Amino acid sequence: xxxxxxxxxxxxxxxxxxxxxxxxxxxxxxxxxxxxxxxxxxxxxxxxxxxxxxxxxxxxxxxxxxxxxxxxxxxxxxxxxxxxxxxxxxxxxxxxxxxxxxxxxxxxxxxxxxxxxxxxxxxxxxxxxxxxxxxxxxxxxxxxxxxxxxxxxxxxxxxxxxxxxxxxxxxxxxxxxxxxxxxxxxxxxxxxxxxxxxxxxxxxxxxxxxxxxxxxxxxxxxxxxxxxxxxxxxxxxxxxxxxxxxxxxxxxxxxxxxxxxxxxxxxxxxxxxxxxxxxxxxxxxxxxxxxxxxxxxxxxxx
Amino acid sequence: xxxxxxxxxxxxxxxxxxxxxxxxxxxxxxxxxxxxxxxxxxxxxxxxxxxxxxxxxxxxxxxxxxxxxxxxxxxxxxxxxxxxxxxxxxxxxxxxxxxxxxxxxxxxxxxxxxxxxxxxxxxxxxxxxxxxxxxxxxxxxxxxxxxxxxxxxxxxxxxxxxxxxxxxxxxxxxxxxxxxxxxxxxxxxxxxxxxxxxxxxxxxxxxxxxxxxxxxxxxxxxxxxxxxxxxxxxxxxxxxxxxxxxxxxxxxxxxxxxxxxxxxxxxxxxxxxxxxxxxxxxxxxxxxxxxxxxxxxxxxxx
Numbered sequence: 001x002x003x004x005x006x007x008x009x010x011x012x013x014x015x016x017x018x019x020x021x022x023x024x025x026x027x028x029x030x031x032x033x034x035x036x037x038x039x040x041x042x043x044x045x046x047x048x049x050x051x052x053x054x055x056x057x058x059x060x061x062x063x064x065x066x067x068x069x070x071x072x073x074x075x076x077x078x079x080x081x082x083x084x085x086x087x088x089x090x091x092x093x094x095x096x097x098x099x100x101x102x103x104x105x106x107x108x109x110x111x112x113x114x115x116x117x118x119x120x121x122x123x124x125x126x127x128x129x130x131x132x133x134x135x136x137x138x139x140x141x142x143x144x145x146x147x148x149x150x151x152x153x154x155x156x157x158x159x160x161x162x163x164x165x166x167x168x169x170x171x172x173x174x175x176x177x178x179x180x181x182x183x184x185x186x187x188x189x190x191x192x193x194x195x196x197x198x199x200x201x202x203x204x205x206x207x208x209x210x211x212x213x214x215x216x217x218x219x220x221x222x223x224x225x226x227x228x229x230x231x232x233x234x235x236x237x238x239x240x241x242x243x244x245x246x247x248x249x250x251x252x253x254x255x256x257x258x259x260x261x262x263x264x265x266x267x268x269x270x271x272x273x274x275x276x277x278x279x280x281x282x283x284x285x286x287x288x289x290x291x292x293x294x295x296x297x298x299x300x301x302x
Numbered sequence: 303x304x305x306x307x308x309x310x311x312x313x314x315x316x317x318x319x320x321x322x323x324x325x326x327x328x329x330x331x332x333x334x335x336x337x338x339x340x341x342x343x344x345x346x347x348x349x350x351x352x353x354x355x356x357x358x359x360x361x362x363x364x365x366x367x368x369x370x371x372x373x374x375x376x377x378x379x380x381x382x383x384x385x386x387x388x389x390x391x392x393x394x395x396x397x398x399x400x401x402x403x404x405x406x407x408x409x410x411x412x413x414x415x416x417x418x419x420x421x422x423x424x425x426x427x428x429x430x431x432x433x434x435x436x437x438x439x440x441x442x443x444x445x446x447x448x449x450x451x452x453x454x455x456x457x458x459x460x461x462x463x464x465x466x467x468x469x470x471x472x473x474x475x476x477x478x479x480x481x482x483x484x485x486x487x488x489x490x491x492x493x494x495x496x497x498x499x500x501x502x503x504x505x506x507x508x509x510x511x512x513x514x515x516x517x518x519x520x521x522x523x524x525x526x527x528x529x530x531x532x533x534x535x536x537x538x539x540x541x542x543x544x545x546x547x548x549x550x551x552x553x554x555x556x557x558x559x560x561x562x563x564x565x566x567x568x569x570x571x572x573x574x575x576x577x578x579x580x581x582x583x584x585x586x587x588x589x590x591x592x593x594x595x596x597x598x599x600x601x602x603x604x
Contacts, residue, residue: 145598180598182561183520210598211516211554211591212561218485218517243595259484259514289387289513293545294445296482298514 003259005227006266007041007203008034008250010278012078014235016046016055018282023287024058026281028065033274034072034232038266039250040094041227043076047084058067063091076137083123089132096129097177098122099139101144102157106177110141115172119160123167130169137203138164139173139293142288143189145180154189161193161200171201173229178235179209179245183219190223190285205229207237208287209245214256217248233275233286249288268295306559307529308504308568309343310336310552312580314380316537318357318582319546322482326360328583331366334500334542336534337373338569341552343397343529346377353462365393369594378439382413384432391434398431400424401441402476404459405448408479410445424471432471439505440466443476445491447482456491463502473503474564475531478518481511481539481547485521492525508529510589511547516558519550530555535577535588551590553577557597570597 015022028046042209050057059077066075071229076095079085079210100118101107107115112267123289126136142149157174164172172187177274186204187189193200204220217228230253236246251271257263268290275291285292311604313333317324329347346368352359358523360461361379368377381387390398402420403409409417428438444451445459459476466474476491495502506522508515508530519530531586532555538548559565569590577593587594 002373052421092531122580150599182558184562209591209595210423211551212558213516215511215520217559218520245591245595255512256484256517260486289511289547293547297452 002051004221004262006039006250006254007043007076007227007229008073008232009205009229009247010034010232010235010250011060011067012043012046012079013229014231014246016053017236017238017246018055019233020060021054021057021246023280024061024253025133025201026223027058030232030274030278031062031066032069032071033261033270035066035075037071037072037270037274039073039271041074041076041253042095042298043078045103046078047087060087060091063093067092074135078195079125082125082249085129089129089134093134093138095135095141096125097137097173099173099186100160101141101146101177102152102160103142103149105148106142109148115156115160119163122146123163123169125171127229135171136169137173137224138169138173139175140207140221141175142177144176144185145173147178154192157189158196159234162196163219165197165200171203172281173205173207175205179207181206181216183218185216186216187223188221190220190221190225194224198251203227203229205247207247208234209237209243213245213248214252217253220255232271232278233291235278235289246287249275249290252288255290259296304528306523306564307343308341308552308556308565309345309529310341310375310534311345311507311531311549311587312383312534312537312552314345314348314358315531316535316548317531318355319538319540319548320357322584323356323359324583326363328358329364331398331577332534332580333364333368334371334373335572337368337375338378339374339576340565340573341375342557343376343378345380345399348380348382350382354509358557362389362393362494365395369394376437381427381431383423384427387431391436396434397437397439397486399439399441399475400428401443401475402462403443403448403479404454404462405444405451407450408444408448411450411550414529417458421465425465428470437473438471438472439473439475439528440590441477441507444479445476446478446487447480449480456494459491459500460494464498467499467502467586471568472499472504475505475507477507481509481515483508483518484514485517488591489521489577491527492522496526505529505531507546508550509549510536510550511539511545515547515550516554518592519555534573534580535590537580537588548589549594551577551588554590557592568589
């Protein structure tokens, strides 16, 4: 495995699933500490309408404040449409993430248009972002299955990927929005994308809904994925229905990588510190393991 | 991957970690339902001293009662020494499991003797069990690291395995007692054991202490392990310190296997039903995912 990059999406994918809005000052604290921990990218928020998703209403403000500072990590923001892009350009987002759902139903529910139209629009938006000098990552949501439709045809997924690659968009996230991915599937998809373009920079975004999250992440890494999107403590999904789940926990993956000497540059104690604070803020146990147990070395020497 | 066998160890490894003793009637209910669910082996209990481990004090009684019945699964029992073997033979345990810790410290704490002496004794005990017509599985505990010693030399682990194989004991469980295993290590160990004897029947027993449990289980299966030891709901470890954790959840693994059409003969709904009852009995959420979310298909069609 090459050096695996870590993209922390807790402040976006984790917090947007919570019913309670986290104060901007608290978010800033968590984001700053994650952004200086050695993880490569931190996703600050999503440029959605604040009245529709109050948890993300301070995304512009967060970028304005963070933009004046210097951090080890690149900061990313999620953009859903042209209006979102305008806002992201306005506040100077360095890495703009956007995507399309491979599920026709999910795409229509999210964007009012089917996958094909949404793909055309997102590619145009992505190229505009790039023309404005920003880094861009494009994703295929519901790539491994859809909560509405169930299985999604592999050809649909690879069709969107091919359209991205044709447009010169080679940084591609395969997103397991509903948590349906299993290891063999993730391995095959990563290999097929690399078959289309060996230089594609693939990110895997895996939710642990059914307990296969970390196994799928390892399959992705072994197959050649370059980055993994993770969430502090595994925060995410819906804490009430319990049918959704968060991404794989950032500190669990980093702990795992460090077990084989990888990513020793990441300050695991700092990640654990943030996750402990996130868990304390919400007053409940998060799915992650290592923030509770502490790292293995500490345990052995204890 | 060949057909993967499931060895349910919740009634032993899960329940022995609980402070509360589960009534025999309740255990019987859970064991009977697991034993008829389609999983291959169910571990009923451990032949330890009842005054030392009251949770396992009814192991003999359980076997006496279950022995009169007919179940789909093979029943196994854990034996630690000659006295335990006597009891296991007395009550007709079909599959007798026993083991040695690769950690000198762990071995001395558990048995009063070092790994080398303990290995000799366990091999003698295993051969006696076999002579009595029983199936035998031998294990290497702390194979992937030890809570007392930290990393355990690979050569020590493979040395015990080689001694087992020399004695004709080819059903071997590699046990991640402390949860230190990581996927690359598990893959390498399984491959090395198969290198010593391609006919070895390897079981992986993995605890999810640091969040890598399922990833390590998949690594084991991909490398050629024949069976996985799992626990209903992922029950196990110590619910108070939270530094230990249970095995990978039985229903999560079976759900994962069924995602690729494997082990469709196992009644997943039955597994989920037992785990729900176990969680209700202890009045807390267990680590497993699928017993809470329900299987993927049910969700999609809901």
